[in-house]
Amino acid sequence: xxxxxxxxxxxxxxxxxxxxxxxxxxxxxxxxxxxxxxxxxxxxxxxxxxxxxxxxxxxxxxxxxxxxxxxxxxxxxxxxxxxxxxxxxxxxxxxxxxxxxxxxxxxxxxxxxxxxxxxxxxxxxxxxxxxxxxxxxxxxxxxxxxxxxxxxxxxxxxxxxxxxxxxxxxxxxxxxxxxxxxxxxxxxxxxxxxxxxxxxxxxxxxxxxxxxxxxxxxxxxxxxxxxxxxxxxxxxxxxxxxxxxxxxxxxxxxxxxxxxxxxxxxxxxxxxxxxxxxxxxxxxxxxxxxxxxxxxxxxxxxxxxxxxxxxxxxxxxxxxxxxxxxxxxxxxxxxxxxxxxxxxxxxxxxxxxxxxxxxxxxxxxxxxxxxxxxxxxxxxxxxxxxxxxxxxxxxxxxxxxxxxxxxxxxxxxxxxxxxxxxxxxxxxxxxxxxxxxxxxxxxxxxxxxxxxxxxxxxxxxxxxxxxxxxxxxxxxxxxxxxxxxxxxxxxxxxxxxxxxxxxxxxxxxxxxxxxxxxxxxxxxxxxxxxxxxxxxxxxxxxxxxxxxxxxxxxxxxx
Amino acid sequence: xxxxxxxxxxxxxxxxxxxxxxxxxxxxxxxxxxxxxxxxxxxxxxxxxxxxxxxxxxxxxxxxxxxxxxxxxxxxxxxxxxxxxxxxxxxxxxxxxxxxxxxxxxxxxxxxxxxxxxxxxxxxxxxxxxxxxxxxxxxxxxxxxxxxxxxxxxxxxxxxxxxxxxxxxxxxxxxxxxxxxxxxxxxxxxxxxxxxxxxxxxxxxxxxxxxxxxxxxxxxxxxxxxxxxxxxxxxxxxxxxxxxxxxxxxxxxxxxxxxxxxxxxxxxxxxxxxxxxxxxxxxxxxxxxxxxxxxxxxx
Numbered sequence: 076x077x078x079x080x081x082x083x084x085x086x087x088x089x090x091x092x093x094x095x096x097x098x099x100x101x102x103x104x105x106x107x108x109x110x111x112x113x114x115x116x117x118x119x120x121x122x123x124x125x126x127x128x129x130x131x132x133x134x135x136x137x138x139x140x141x142x143x144x145x146x147x148x149x150x151x152x153x154x155x156x157x158x159x160x161x162x163x164x165x166x167x168x169x170x171x172x173x174x175x176x177x178x179x180x181x182x183x184x185x186x187x188x189x190x191x192x193x194x195x196x197x198x199x200x201x202x203x204x205x206x207x208x209x210x211x212x213x214x215x216x217x218x219x220x221x222x223x224x225x226x227x228x229x230x231x232x233x234x235x236x237x238x239x240x241x242x243x244x245x246x247x248x249x250x251x252x253x254x255x256x257x258x259x260x261x262x263x264x265x266x267x268x269x270x271x272x273x274x275x276x277x278x279x280x281x282x283x284x285x286x287x288x289x290x291x292x293x294x295x296x297x298x299x300x301x302x303x304x305x306x307x308x309x310x311x312x313x314x315x316x317x318x319x320x321x322x323x324x325x326x327x328x329x330x331x332x333x334x335x336x337x338x339x340x341x342x343x344x345x346x347x348x349x350x351x352x353x354x355x356x357x358x359x360x361x362x363x364x365x366x367x368x369x370x371x372x373x374x375x376x377x378x379x380x381x382x383x384x385x386x387x388x389x390x391x392x393x394x395x396x397x398x399x400x401x402x403x404x405x406x407x408x409x410x411x412x413x414x415x416x417x418x419x420x421x422x423x424x425x426x427x428x429x430x431x432x433x434x435x436x437x438x439x440x441x442x443x444x445x446x447x448x449x450x451x452x453x454x455x456x457x458x459x460x461x462x463x464x465x466x467x468x469x470x471x472x473x474x475x476x477x478x479x480x481x482x483x484x485x486x487x488x489x490x491x492x493x494x495x496x497x498x499x500x501x502x503x504x505x506x507x508x509x510x511x512x513x514x515x516x517x518x519x520x521x522x523x524x525x526x527x528x529x530x531x532x533x534x535x536x537x538x539x540x541x542x543x544x545x546x547x548x549x550x551x552x553x554x555x556x557x558x559x560x561x562x563x564x565x566x567x568x569x570x571x572x573x574x575x576x577x578x579x580x581x582x583x584x585x586x587x588x589x590x591x592x593x594x595x596x597x598x599x600x601x602x603x604x605x606x607x608x609x610x611x612x613x614x615x616x617x618x619x620x621x622x623x624x625x626x627x628x629x630x631x632x633x
Numbered sequence: 634x635x636x637x638x639x640x641x642x643x644x645x646x647x648x649x650x651x652x653x654x655x656x657x658x659x660x661x662x663x664x665x666x667x668x669x670x671x672x673x674x675x676x677x678x679x680x681x682x683x684x685x686x687x688x689x690x691x692x693x694x695x696x697x698x699x700x701x702x703x704x705x706x707x708x709x710x711x712x713x714x715x716x717x718x719x720x721x722x723x724x725x726x727x728x729x730x731x732x733x734x735x736x737x738x739x740x741x742x743x744x745x746x747x748x749x750x751x752x753x754x755x756x757x758x759x760x761x762x763x764x765x766x767x768x769x770x771x772x773x774x775x776x777x778x779x780x781x782x783x784x785x786x787x788x789x790x791x792x793x794x795x796x797x798x799x800x801x802x803x804x805x806x807x808x809x810x811x812x813x814x815x816x817x818x819x820x821x822x823x824x825x826x827x828x829x830x831x832x833x834x835x836x837x838x839x840x841x842x843x844x845x846x847x848x849x850x851x852x853x854x855x856x857x858x859x860x861x862x863x864x865x866x867x868x869x870x871x872x873x874x875x876x877x878x879x880x881x882x883x884x885x886x887x888x889x890x891x892x893x894x895x896x897x898x899x900x901x902x903x904x905x906x907x908x909x910x911x912x913x914x915x916x917x918x919x920x921x922x923x924x925x926x927x928x929x930x931x932x
Contacts, residue, residue: 169737250656280657290873296664297660297663299657301656302658303656326657326658327659327660453829457873458663458665460662508758510758511774512775
């Protein structure tokens with residue numbers, strides 16, 4: 076923490092000394108941009124829905140980004156303040172400071188970054204450093220990164236650093252190399268070939284000092300101090316057709332996530348897509364086996380991840396369709412997804428004057444098959460290779476499946492309608508870690524209509540209905556939104572858990588909200604109740620506790 | 634010239650890339666080595682006396698927290714059950730979940746939570762269900778294991794009524810100069826048991842005086858008991874969180890086995906107030922089959 080402040084002070088000092096001596100050189104033509112966001116909530120206890128009393132009464136998350144660019148040079152920083160973190164965000168964020176700053180410069184071939192940076196190799200299966208504010212997720216790397224393009228179509232990257240752990244750095248050092256080769260740019264400079272092929276590869280290694288970890292009977296594990304992982308990928312495209320694939324493999328990496336087994340991890344991702352005017356189709360498949368890769372062995376939370384395992388499920392936007400979102404299982408999953416988008420042409424019977432958009436999506440995720448090692452009766456025993464797993468075998472039950480169809484149609488200049496149906500299977504015991512709970516099977520209907528009253532005013536009405544016999548039973552939601560473009564909106568909504576098997580828990584969750592936008596400033600105020608649940612972005616999730624009260628969000632950029 | 638430079642640079646990058654490939658340590662079997670706490674030289678195994686009467690003992694886990702206003706009442710209830718059942722009931726106060734979180738300032742800065750307690754709380758979902766809540770021998774998992782204080786008395790009586798399949802004996806030796814605790818636990822199988830069995834050994838401390846929120850006037854001052862006595866507080870596990878294996882499904886049990894744990898007591902714990910609690914459970918159902926406790930300093 077202290078070093079961060081010291082560096083920040085030093086950086087400012089250096090900046091201003093440049094200012095006085097080389098003002099002409101470095102500041103001329105420079106541009107400063109930035110953005111700011113503040114989320115504050117005033118809490119009121121509501122023991123019925125499980126909203127706790129909050130001692131501080133009010134809590135706040137906020138941040139501001141500042142970016143300075145001048146020709147080939149750029150520098151930036153982010154100030155963050157959590158006083159105290161909003162409920163549902165990790166308490167270890169408590170406090171204020173500058174957890175992110177960097178300086179970067181480049182010429183035709185090189186780009187060098189020192190300080191903090193985000194990076195992704197391929198699909199991220201061996202390295203992805205990113206930030207997702209909705210999750211309170213930030214695994215930025217602090218160190219140095221070099222990007223080098225020795226020839227057209229060739230990009231090489233190298234990096235080394237440690238990862239952010241709230242206001243500190245994790246104990247492990249991450250080192251990575253990546254190469255990307257666009258073969259057409261290298262061998263077919265005139266662009267004669269229609270088919271394009273890009274290949275790439277990465278290698279990432281983490282170092283963490285040895286420590287004593289005890290297993291059964293007080294035996295100590297023989298740990299690797301360095302763990303390597305590599306990946307190879309390709310992308311093939313021709314016109315509207317595209318095929319992508321990446322395979323990743325990780326060396327023995329006993330950790331508390333995999334219960335200290337020594338099996339190599341691996342992951343394969345394949346994706347094919349085709350698109351043409353009015354039609355798009357995409358099919359993807361993934362196998363993940365023991366691929367949690369963190370820069371600290373004993374870490375189990377959403378922190379210090381070196382890699383990212385893409386989620387092959389559709390991310391839903393409506394509140395009830397997003398009630399049971401899928402969280403990826405790094406210890407093992409087999410996933411399949413397919414989606415078709417089709418536009419019924421305008422001027423046809425079903426297309427009407429403006430055409431009709433149809434999207435059908437299906438995804439299914441199962442565990443991988445695990446067989447005990449010969450001579451063993453159990454799988455996943457600490458201090459062993461864990462298990463054997465046939466590569467193409469699906470596990471018996473499904474963690475998750477989602478069939479959904481969405482139809483959008485514009486009837487006339489003023490009225491458009493969206494109708495959607497979802498059928499979900501959700502293994503709540505595994506995904507939310509509530510052992511013993513029954514698998515949720517849900518059907519969800521959504522109708523969303525928007526009617527333009529005048530050029531500037533519109534009314535939107537949403538009806539959402541979730542049917543299930545499990546978990547908390549049926550839910551119903553109504554929402555009415557009035558927009559007065561471009562500055563104002565007002566929303567009133569209610570979620571009603573009318574089918575809760577426990578009659579005393581059939582609660583309403585009403586909310587009222589209003590928003591005001593002016594230029595790049597936006598203020599929104601919401602008052603009401605929030606049900607307990609989980610929110611996921613890209614398969615990474617956090618719990619949202621029940622709350623009751625006033626929420627204020629202010630965003631601004633310049 | 635420029636091309637030569639480029640080739641050299643590329644070769645350099647390639648070589649440094651290849652050298653990175655050495656930055657991984659391949660570990661070959663066996664993946665474990667003998668750990669210090671298994672050391673029976675530091676903790677020689679004593680002679681266990683012969684058991685004359687076989688007793689079923691039951692574990693009551695009270696999941697609690699210092700800012701939980703209904704928890705003192707539950708603790709009194711647990712204490713009364715202990716008075717009734719004597720050494721047949723083993724108590725464990727697990728501080729975990731929202732109400733056990735320490736505050737940054739003010740009265741509730743003490744962190745009574747433990748790694749094992751947090752893991753159990755997450756796994757059994759007790760904090761999510763709210764405090765006070767508990768488990769009696771962890772019976773009923775996965776659907777019906779969380780017992781509210783009102784259900785404790787009945788559940789304890791039911792559990793006590795079943796026959797013990799396992800007998801546990803415990804001998805603790807404590808050396809105050811090194812603060813070294815040697816805990817020996819003898820697991821004796823009454824009959825052959827075809828289950829995956831695990832043994833968990835933990836340390837608890839009683840008589841810790843610290844503030845506790847309270848809303849029950851019968852349990853103490855409200856809304857706060859400033860000098861509340863926290864008893865049976867789970868401090869740390871001597872085994873791993875989920876214990877050591879003592880029996881495998883499909884393999885015959887030995888008649889008995891002895892497990893020895895060496896542990897250096899934290900400076901902040903009062904040895905005279907500390908107790909070792911051990912219990913054996915079925916890893917598939919999570920049900921605790923037998924429990925035992927003995928003070929660190931035995932008479």
